[in-house]
Amino acid sequence: MEAETTTDIKWVLACYASDVPENGGACVKYEEEQIAVFNFTRRGEWFATQNLCPHKQQMVLSRGMIGSTGEECEPKVACPFHKKTFSLISGECLSGDEYQIKTYPVKLEGDKVYIGIRSTT
Amino acid sequence: MVNEKPTIVVVGNGMVGYKFCEKLVSKTDAYQVIVFGDEPRPAYDRVHLSEYFSGKTADDLLMNTLDWYSENNISLHLNDPVQEINPEAKTVHSLKGEVIKYDYLVLATGSSAFVPDIPGVEKEGVFVYRTIEDLELISAYAKNAKNGAVMGGGLLGLEAAKALIDLGLNETHVIEFAPRLMPRQIDQPGSTMLQMKLKELGLQIHLNKSTSEIAGEGKITALNFADDSSLPVDMLVISAGIRPRDELAKLAGLHVGNRGGIVVNEMMQTSDPSIFAIGECALHEGMIYGLVAPGYEMAEVVVSKITGGEREFHGFDMSTKLKLIGVDVASFGDPFINEPDCRTIALEDTSKGIYKRINITKDGKSLLGGVLIGDAEDYNMLLQTVKNNIALPPNPEDLILGTRGGESTEGGAGVMNLPEEALICSCESITKGAICCKVRDEGITTVDGIKKATKAGTGCGGCIPMVKDLVIGTMKEQGMYVKNVLCEHFDYSRQELMDLIKMNNVRSYDEALDHYGRGDGCEVCKPAVAAILSSLWNDLIVKQQPIQDSNDRYLANIQKGGTYSVVPRIPGGEITPEKLIVIGQVAQKYNLYTKITGGQRIDLFGAHVNDLPAIWEELIDAGFESGHAYGKSLRTVKSCVGSTWCRFGLQDSVSFAIEVEERYKGIRSPHKLKGGVSGCIRECAEAQAKDFGIIATEKGWNLYVCGNGGSKPQHAQLIAADVDKETCIKYLDRFLMFYIKTADPLARTATWLNKMEGGLSYLKNVVVNDSLGIGEQLEEEIQHLINSYHCEWTEVVRNPELRKQFSHFVNAPEEKDPTIEFDSMREQIKAKEW
Numbered sequence: 001m002e003a004e005t006t007t008d009i010k011w012v013l014a015c016y017a018s019d020v021p022e023n024g025g026a027c028v029k030y031e032e033e034q035i036a037v038f039n040f041t042r043r044g045e046w047f048a049t050q051n052l053c054p055h056k057q058q059m060v061l062s063r064g065m066i067g068s069t070g071e072e073c074e075p076k077v078a079c080p081f082h083k084k085t086f087s088l089i090s091g092e093c094l095s096g097d098e099y100q101i102k103t104y105p106v107k108l109e110g111d112k113v114y115i116g117i118r119s120t121t
Numbered sequence: 122m123v124n125e126k127p128t129i130v131v132v133g134n135g136m137v138g139y140k141f142c143e144k145l146v147s148k149t150d151a152y153q154v155i156v157f158g159d160e161p162r163p164a165y166d167r168v169h170l171s172e173y174f175s176g177k178t179a180d181d182l183l184m185n186t187l188d189w190y191s192e193n194n195i196s197l198h199l200n201d202p203v204q205e206i207n208p209e210a211k212t213v214h215s216l217k218g219e220v221i222k223y224d225y226l227v228l229a230t231g232s233s234a235f236v237p238d239i240p241g242v243e244k245e246g247v248f249v250y251r252t253i254e255d256l257e258l259i260s261a262y263a264k265n266a267k268n269g270a271v272m273g274g275g276l277l278g279l280e281a282a283k284a285l286i287d288l289g290l291n292e293t294h295v296i297e298f299a300p301r302l303m304p305r306q307i308d309q310p311g312s313t314m315l316q317m318k319l320k321e322l323g324l325q326i327h328l329n330k331s332t333s334e335i336a337g338e339g340k341i342t343a344l345n346f347a348d349d350s351s352l353p354v355d356m357l358v359i360s361a362g363i364r365p366r367d368e369l370a371k372l373a374g375l376h377v378g379n380r381g382g383i384v385v386n387e388m389m390q391t392s393d394p395s396i397f398a399i400g401e402c403a404l405h406e407g408m409i410y411g412l413v414a415p416g417y418e419m420a421e422v423v424v425s426k427i428t429g430g431e432r433e434f435h436g437f438d439m440s441t442k443l444k445l446i447g448v449d450v451a452s453f454g455d456p457f458i459n460e461p462d463c464r465t466i467a468l469e470d471t472s473k474g475i476y477k478r479i480n481i482t483k484d485g486k487s488l489l490g491g492v493l494i495g496d497a498e499d500y501n502m503l504l505q506t507v508k509n510n511i512a513l514p515p516n517p518e519d520l521i522l523g524t525r526g527g528e529s530t531e532g533g534a535g536v537m538n539l540p541e542e543a544l545i546c547s548c549e550s551i552t553k554g555a556i557c558c559k560v561r562d563e564g565i566t567t568v569d570g571i572k573k574a575t576k577a578g579t580g581c582g583g584c585i586p587m588v589k590d591l592v593i594g595t596m597k598e599q600g601m602y603v604k605n606v607l608c609e610h611f612d613y614s615r616q617e618l619m620d621l622i623k624m625n626n627v628r629s630y631d632e633a634l635d636h637y638g639r640g641d642g643c644e645v646c647k648p649a650v651a652a653i654l655s656s657l658w659n660d661l662i663v664k665q666q667p668i669q670d671s672n673d674r675y676l677a678n679i680q681k682g683g684t685y686s687v688v689p690r691i692p693g694g695e696i697t698p699e700k701l702i703v704i705g706q707v708a709q710k711y712n713l714y715t716k717i718t719g720g721q722r723i724d725l726f727g728a729h730v731n732d733l734p735a736i737w738e739e740l741i742d743a744g745f746e747s748g749h750a751y752g753k754s755l756r757t758v759k760s761c762v763g764s765t766w767c768r769f770g771l772q773d774s775v776s777f778a779i780e781v782e783e784r785y786k787g788i789r790s791p792h793k794l795k796g797g798v799s800g801c802i803r804e805c806a807e808a809q810a811k812d813f814g815i816i817a818t819e820k821g822w823n824l825y826v827c828g829n830g831g832s833k834p835q836h837a838q839l840i841a842a843d844v845d846k847e848t849c850i851k852y853l854d855r856f857l858m859f860y861i862k863t864a865d866p867l868a869r870t871a872t873w874l875n876k877m878e879g880g881l882s883y884l885k886n887v888v889v890n891d892s893l894g895i896g897e898q899l900e901e902e903i904q905h906l907i908n909s910y911h912c913e914w915t916e917v918v919r920n921p922e923l924r925k926q927f928s929h930f931v932n933a934p935e936e937k938d939p940t941i942e943f944d945s946m947r948e949q950i951k952a953k954e955w
Contacts, residue, residue: 098180
């Protein structure tokens, strides 16, 4: 993968925008990690989270349905297994459980989709 | 700043101790609350303890999280039992050395398991059933045990027996000293019926057995009984009753009963007025209450006393309803009163395993109590009838037999006739008036809303059906428009939305959301709209990919571990040897687990998403088609072999099943659809358990509809008798299209019919007599769907763009998900446990 470095976020080329279905997700392999990237066409936004659903430890969030909830229209993804939903912004579980998933910043340059990996050092 | 507020110390963090805190902080924040618990975790739901073995975790069982305690400024000391109370100095002393001065002290120390004094109780392999720690010990020991026994056939004992069954012991025995099970709740015939049901479930029951010795060298190997018989077992769980934990109170000089329990008055005050006792440790008028609902009421009484209220405790109704190992058991009012003090009506049906008994006054005017085994659906209404002394109908037997002859009356009406003060939720003591008031004055119209606003239904949950009926009943009374909206994004019911989409020729989800919805949609409305679009236009399902359920998105069912299953269509269950061989070869090549399904086809499990197109390509080349097992659509039409081979067969059921399956395959519906065709009344195809069932007669075919297997089995009902094939299909066309157009999302045909006003006779009128005059239209609509059938997998396999979507990593399409792992079992693969 190509990589470019800014101060504390490393931007990694994940895939091409046209590879990710509209209003849907895809899974990106980054080193040993699996990252779910969501093309939220309806909102004109992109999001990324861990692909692992913490409920039953399944690598499936990229296959989940996305949508929004509440007055504020908080964007969310629903795990296909048991419909636990997670905020695409904060990673907080919205269906009442104490789970938290990792979220990543996403930026677009032309058709290229970059995911921001925060350096751990 | 410390301790300016008066202090309440709570000793014990069980369900009742917790409930006291919850009720207190919801009323006042004028007190500093300090809680001591001797267990390592905060209060958990002991009522549902046995669910720990059927997959719930300790966390799932918690009454509330640790954060809740800190958010409400409750200081919680876990693992720190109080050792001493000094009533003069008003202090408590904990094991870890905390000394706290209290203004009020609440003892909620609960009870411990009563262990009878039998030689050998100290042996390895003997347990009690009380805490999560006990469960962990039992569960660890059970791994090396074959046969287990539970001593005590009461409520808790049977729960413990369920736990042993769940742990996979070969044999589970229940030993009861009394001549019947649950001697405090049910009568002899009830016990006999319960025994019969439990035996079917693999439980061995021994009554009238007094255990004289627990035998074994160091660890238990057998139970010896007073009648000189013996039973070899590797483990024993003792559940012989409870003993109130009153030691602390006794030590402090508080008045305790001769047989245990801290004596309290109607304000739950002990002999020291600033010390209260609640729950199973409290002795009120000679009674220990071993249920959670009276404990909660006691907590309420103390909160009322502390905050200046006037609530008092005057005994508590011990009516209970529970599901024991899948069998409904209920007892209410006075279950044991006998003739000549009352009149008793009993119903015993050994074929269904149902026993019902009601005791009524001699004048036949009021209900006194009763017992229900096997079917406790009427429990709530019967209990309310006792509690509110509601006048009985002229034929009181209708209460347990149901009205016979004529259509049954609407279920919800009864609840609305209850008086305002009728207690609906006895766990939280919420009245009918309180619930209806929330609907009327605050406009709360959902069960969830009522739960939040009143806490009704948050305890055992048994009252939720009544709460729901009350909400709907009150709304109707208020002239509010009762409707089932899809979700927060659409203010329409499924049927309304379907009409809008059809009339305005809407072709995509986004278009529907733009015109009739708001926000960005969700996992509820997306698949519902997708199903509507499919039912109306029958477009290729993969074209609407991201609004499909995951199963529809990959045209396969997602399974544990993230792999998928593959189910080719095998119409009517008929398959050639050549095709069977192909299935075997494909399974072998892609390392798939194979199993025959309940619908007479073959399920192939464990396929990587990347392999799906290749697997299907091979199957399609051999002449298979998609089985639509992933869709809300027709699954299978099961058949028996029929007149072609069977010596009893009246008609060719296989040919008819194939014809019907081919006709309706691929049509999207609100939920899955299953069918069956039997060649004679022996009904080997189990057609009456299906959404539609056809059974051959001498003269033609009988058509049954709206049956269901699953968790709430229901027989399909006859709507047409002795009709020919063409008529049968015409009625089926109408029936299916009427269902597709009017049912709520995810409502099976049985649920749809149960909710339909007018019920079966209405449905029959629409389908058979065409009472709405829409018969022809329904037939045309379904014909359109039949004509536009396509095999979704064939289209994917032939389309490289669609095939590309079947990869796990978008940036490494060839790579499979490396986290997928399999175990092996009986020479095949098995998904790794999660």
